[in-house]
Amino acid sequence: MGKREQFGIDLKSLCVKPGRARWTLTVDCACACDRGSMLDALSVGVRAALADTKIPKVTVAGVGEDGAGGELEIDDDPEACSRVDVSRCGVVVTTTKIGRHGVVDATEEETACSEATMSVGVDREGTICAEFGAGGESLDRGTAQAMRKLACKVGVELIEHMDGYLARAIAVDVDDDDEGDDRVLKVKIRR
Template sequence: MATVQVSEAEKVYILHGVRDDLRVDGRGCEDYRHMEIETEMVSNTDGSAKVTLGHTDVLVGVKAEMGKPRPMVPGEGYLEFFVDCSANATPEFEGRGGDELGMELSNTLYKVFNNRHSVDLKSLCISPGEHCWVLYVDVLLLQCDGNLFDAISVAIKAALFNTKIPKVHISEDEEGGKEIELSDDPYDCMRLNVENVPCIVTLCKVGHRHVVDATLQEKACSVASLIISVTRKGTVTCVRKVGGGSLDPESIFEMTETGKRVGKALHAPLMQLLQEEESLGKKRQKVGFLG
């Protein structure tokens, strides 16, 4: 994870500001920085999106390929995640420096998104036990300024919304076998329902309070963080603690309640933005989210 060095005087300044609900950049403890979303960024994918949150840039591409369902769930498709941390994001990612972070992000994304409660995996099934759609979700971290999980989750939701999967026509040949034909009409496609796809809210414990969308400087003052994935109805689908410090039960409860409230508030403007962008045929929109 990208880090910065913060002096003792800076730590005191940040801690006092968080205590008074006034952060260094003027935000309150539950406010996000300005967020910019762009879709259809990569031409050779079935769906893509780029999210800029502060100075954190994340690019997500989704590629749909035909595969075989997993034996335990023959009537469902599935998602595969790969996270690449660009060396341009921070010198710490040079060589294999970003591999550990990429694996950590990938494992968390599997838990958050690759389940029937987040994505309608049954809609990805073509022929039970034989053929299904596998969605390969590639995440590229272009620039790092804190709060990676939140930016990545929004980018994945936007990319899945933008994904167009070709319609499949199945017919039987003279010998009773199945023939699968993919439609080559770009408008004859299937769209995913992303209403229930969760957004991740990361809360950092700074002093006796917690903040949403922490910067690298605030992260340096944090003892531990709680990652919470929340659906549009406020249902928590995944909770994970990161950081070397400890969190007492009261703090965990308060941070969970804040995460549910902030996460629920993220979905409505995000979906409205994506729908407006598609209906107007725009490629670029800017929006600022506030918790």
């Protein structure tokens, strides 16, 4: 497996019939406010939405001996669904440089006096998947490395907390699919 293939969703898992049919996932996002890092919030929201996505079981019936033809039959039993595996999906963590310090999830006031901002895509092992310079002055190598290190640490902790929450939420959903609740993900990052 190449370095680029280890991040994101395993596209083979969306294949129904190779070369003929596949599932296509579309995520529609809307931001309710412009405070904080939208990129970070969107990455967490998309990862959670994908983890909650149920893919119906599909069988191909009526395929000829030559492999041609066939009709897709979608099982309407909710228990026969599978979930999207997000274990290889990372999150984005934006760090902001203020003086000699790196800040994560900067407030409006902190952003106003920041010198530079860097957004880093991080997977569950703390590997950098992507990096975006979001603005401000250029960073020296040491400061940029410190900001990356902070983003990786926070990203790993965020994914750990998020995966634990998602596992519990999915278990509750499986146990009692009819009961709504007002679960809220709360994450406290250790410094």
